[in-house]
Amino acid sequence: MSQTTRGCYIGMLWALAIAAPWTVAADTGAEPTAQTIMERNFDAVKIWSLDSQATMVLTTARGEQRKRKMTVIQKLRSDGVNSNIRIRFLDPSDIAGTTFLQIQNAAKSDDQWIYLPALHKTRRLGANSQRDSFFGSDFSYGDILLPKVSLYSHAVLRSEVIKGRDCYVIESKPLDASIREDYGYARKLNWIDKASLVEAKVEYYDVEGTLLKTQTTADVNLVDAERGRWLVLNRTMINHQTGHTTLFQLGEHKVGAAVAEEVFSSNRLDEN
Amino acid sequence: MLRASCYRAVTVILCATMLWAECGLCADVDEWSLTGSGSVRMAYWSGSRQLDDREHIGRAELWLRGKVDAKKLGSIMADGWVAAETGNVALPDRSDVLRGERTDRIRELYWKITTDSMDLRIGRQLILWGRADAINPTDSLTPQDFTLLNPLDSGQRFGNFSVQMSYLMEDWVLRAVWVPEFQADIVPLLRVPSVSYRYLTDRRQDQYAFKFDRSSGAVDWSISYFDGYERRPDIALLAIAPEQLVVGVSNPPVRVFGFDASLGAGRYVLRTEGAWRKIRASADEFARQHSSVEWVIGGERSFLERLDINMQYFAKWTADFVDPRTVADPILRGIALQEAVLTDETRAFRHGVTLRAAYRWDNDTWEAELSGLAAIATGDSILRARVTHAPNDRIKASLGIERFRGPPFSPFGFLQDNSTVHLELRYSF
Numbered sequence: 001m002s003q004t005t006r007g008c009y010i011g012m013l014w015a016l017a018i019a020a021p022w023t024v025a026a027d028t029g030a031e032p033t034a035q036t037i038m039e040r041n042f043d044a045v046k047i048w049s050l051d052s053q054a055t056m057v058l059t060t061a062r063g064e065q066r067k068r069k070m071t072v073i074q075k076l077r078s079d080g081v082n083s084n085i086r087i088r089f090l091d092p093s094d095i096a097g098t099t100f101l102q103i104q105n106a107a108k109s110d111d112q113w114i115y116l117p118a119l120h121k122t123r124r125l126g127a128n129s130q131r132d133s134f135f136g137s138d139f140s141y142g143d144i145l146l147p148k149v150s151l152y153s154h155a156v157l158r159s160e161v162i163k164g165r166d167c168y169v170i171e172s173k174p175l176d177a178s179i180r181e182d183y184g185y186a187r188k189l190n191w192i193d194k195a196s197l198v199e200a201k202v203e204y205y206d207v208e209g210t211l212l213k214t215q216t217t218a219d220v221n222l223v224d225a226e227r228g229r230w231l232v233l234n235r236t237m238i239n240h241q242t243g244h245t246t247l248f249q250l251g252e253h254k255v256g257a258a259v260a261e262e263v264f265s266s267n268r269l270d271e272n
Numbered sequence: 273m274l275r276a277s278c279y280r281a282v283t284v285i286l287c288a289t290m291l292w293a294e295c296g297l298c299a300d301v302d303e304w305s306l307t308g309s310g311s312v313r314m315a316y317w318s319g320s321r322q323l324d325d326r327e328h329i330g331r332a333e334l335w336l337r338g339k340v341d342a343k344k345l346g347s348i349m350a351d352g353w354v355a356a357e358t359g360n361v362a363l364p365d366r367s368d369v370l371r372g373e374r375t376d377r378i379r380e381l382y383w384k385i386t387t388d389s390m391d392l393r394i395g396r397q398l399i400l401w402g403r404a405d406a407i408n409p410t411d412s413l414t415p416q417d418f419t420l421l422n423p424l425d426s427g428q429r430f431g432n433f434s435v436q437m438s439y440l441m442e443d444w445v446l447r448a449v450w451v452p453e454f455q456a457d458i459v460p461l462l463r464v465p466s467v468s469y470r471y472l473t474d475r476r477q478d479q480y481a482f483k484f485d486r487s488s489g490a491v492d493w494s495i496s497y498f499d500g501y502e503r504r505p506d507i508a509l510l511a512i513a514p515e516q517l518v519v520g521v522s523n524p525p526v527r528v529f530g531f532d533a534s535l536g537a538g539r540y541v542l543r544t545e546g547a548w549r550k551i552r553a554s555a556d557e558f559a560r561q562h563s564s565v566e567w568v569i570g571g572e573r574s575f576l577e578r579l580d581i582n583m584q585y586f587a588k589w590t591a592d593f594v595d596p597r598t599v600a601d602p603i604l605r606g607i608a609l610q611e612a613v614l615t616d617e618t619r620a621f622r623h624g625v626t627l628r629a630a631y632r633w634d635n636d637t638w639e640a641e642l643s644g645l646a647a648i649a650t651g652d653s654i655l656r657a658r659v660t661h662a663p664n665d666r667i668k669a670s671l672g673i674e675r676f677r678g679p680p681f682s683p684f685g686f687l688q689d690n691s692t693v694h695l696e697l698r699y700s701f
Binding site: 060091092093111112113121123125128135138140242260262266267268271 | 399402403424427489537539541543573574635636
């Protein structure tokens with residue numbers, strides 16, 4: 001072996017010796033980027049299947065309450081991104097039997113139907129504006145069916161502990177004016193729990209930049225340790241501009257059970 | 273006739289038995305549940321819907337809905353109401369469906385059972401077809417009481433005894449319906465002292481309907497066939513007696529070939545529906561409806577987060593149309609004119625537009641809806657406006673106006689005296 005070649009090998013060994021600890025550090029100690037955190041947050045609640053009872057409590061600023069009981073059945077499709085969701089209202093009596101079905105399509109508009117017991121008919125719905133209220137609650141469709149992470153730019157502002165949960169605080173801003181108008185938010189502040197990567201709190205700022213709503217989560221359970229998937233049992237949304245509050249609470253639930261495809265057929269929504 | 277009805281009864285029992293067997297003969301009869309709901313409604317109406325001069329009507333109703341769920345044995349659904357109305361004249365003959373002054377009705381009472389691929393329903397039930405908004409040319413199976421004081425068209429519907437079998441696959445369904453009972457629409461008829469109406473169509477009639485329905489991706493569509501009787505009655509002079517005219521009310525046999533479709537296109541939904549109605553009886557020029565083709569097309573979109581707008585165009589072509597105003601005899605002309613407005617045959621070609629706008633606010637505790645239909649050329653129209661407030665889950669109050677306008681010889685101009693204002697308070701439980 002020539003002196004030059006030996007020198008190269010020694011140099012390479014020194015480079016590896018110096019670089020190795022840093023490489024290990026990058027795998028185990030370096031902070032992920034804001035984009036990565038938000039992508040993992042997007043995936044953290046993508047559960048394979050869920051069959052649950054839920055209650056939505058709507059409370060006005062004056063303290064008057066309305067309560068909606070419903071069943072929520074949801075199944076992630078094989079692409080791991082799009083879900084089929086069926087919501088059937090059980091109470092109160094004037095909306096009991098109303099059933100909403102959504103077949104999500106990331107590449108195009110979602111397909112949606114609603115069965116209205118008073119009309120004895122199933123009607124196809126147009127794709128919702130993401131700003132539309134979800135059945136009169138303070139959650140919009142865009143709040144419930146999370147937008148693609150790539151529609152926003154994200155930046156980590158700081159770390160902060162809220163209610164015992166150590167969180168990344170990430171600011172998300174829409175990439176262009178059309179996204180801001182579609183979703184109705186100039187920016188969002190997300191408190192992402194470092195342990196679960198599920199949002200602990202989200203502040204929503206309207207198109208003028210004024211604080212509009214705050215969402216907080218509680219009772220977050222790990223339901224799929226292998227894939228790192230979590231289920232949020234309580235979500236509360238406060239609208240600061242109207243004083244109205246919505247509590248969305250999951251009750252009895254089954255995660256990961258087989259769900260028949262015909263549950264998500266628009267021809268079966270009238271099966272009470 | 274008796275043998276045919278026996279065959280039908282045996283067929284129904286066999287179908288039910290096969291389904292029962294599929295579900296398991298050893299069903300656990302202990303697993304059953306009873307659920308129910310209802311509402312008490314108090315309403316004020318400024319007038320009736322019967323072309324009479326009644327005013328300031330108070331109405332109290334109790335609506336009940338129940339379900340007995342026996343799991344593998346199926347379930348029983350029931351829905352009905354009882355009512356009391358001020359100024360209501362008790363009728364000696366309660367089977368006189370023309371007058372529509374009913375104090376109670378069982379709208380639905382049927383047993384149903386559903387398996388992975390089949391759904392069977394036997395009993396009195398509402399079967400409503402058609403994807404268009406409000407105007408549904410393919411809707412032949414379920415009658416409507418147009419004289420009933422109810423804020424919504426859907427509240428005027430009542431069921432027929434039917435056997436409905438549906439075969440369900442992943443994205444299509446085939447339905448077959450046998451309706452051995454016929455009930456006509458209850459329509460407002462002119463009340464003239466010297467005229468009496470006699471209802472002629474036998475309630476025991478066999479009607480059949482079939483529908484193939486497919487829903488795949490962005491498009492839902494169906495084709496349908498109905499063989500039965502027209503819900504909307506014909507009127508014709510039966511007899512002339514001293515100081516008395518007897519007008520017969522009957523329903524002609526009809527075959528209806530229909531289609532409908534809805535297409536999702538982003539924020540828009542486009543809907544269309546059409547039907548060829550072939551009247552099977554020989555068409556008396558003026559005393560019988562004529563075959564026709566009807567078509568509706570339109571779209572719907574939401575705006576501003578809370579506003580929904582729906583607009584449609586409708587058209588109807590009537591075959592062998594002859595203008596009833598050309599009838600020389602004044603008595604026959606009067607009856608022919610009423611027949612024409614009742615059956616929407618005032619012109620060979622009638623078309624127009626519909627509009628519906630609904631706005632919700634304050635977390636859906638308030639809703640305002642404006643809807644209307646206007647015919648082009650004749651200019652007759654119906655306009656409805658309604659505001660509803662539901663401060664909590666139990667109480668709902670609504671205020672509504674319904675206005676009919678147009679020349680007397682037009683379907684909506686004929687109904688001008690039925691224009692009303694109403695106020696309803698509802699308590700749900």
